[in-house]
Amino acid sequence: MGQAGTTTGQWVPSDDGHRWWFDSGSVALDFAYSGALGDGWEMLHEPSDLAHWLNGRFPGVDGTVTDRDLIDAKALRAAIARLAIAASSNERAATDDVDVVNLFAATPDIPPSLPGGGRQAGRARAHTGQALSAMAREAVELFGSESLPRIRECAADDCAMVFYDDSRSNNRRWCSMQRCGNRAKVRAHRARTP
């Protein structure tokens, strides 16, 4: 689901104070897990945190983030988070959240460009607003009807992490194999062992 050149996944905090790698399968969902979703953590305290977060996903962003950008980003993030919860629980998306995503998606995103040109045009660095637009366009794809059945909650009873299953076989069950997948395997093994 990532745009060309973007990768998904990030380190997120866990209860025991360690970090674990959660690949939500989508840049937009990863963004929701920078704070709006998850166990109450927040990665975006300062505008510079947002600059750092975006820089890893959208190369070419100029890194200038204002307080206003951070507020905008969190509004978009909250909408994406609620849409993700609605999608994973087969509920209808809230009109307001759809409107927020559509508003951001309607603004200019980061234009594609070929390397090797001689002109300055097209080489300008993209602004934060353009990165947010690119994120919103990902969200439009993500929450479009074709992808919806692939947005699921982790199969572990005590885990509410939501991911987009981008596997060909569409059979991803766990937020992370290391975290929930292996625990479930161990439990199943114990249940079979007399």
Ligand SMILES: [Zn+2]
């Ligand atoms: Zn899980």
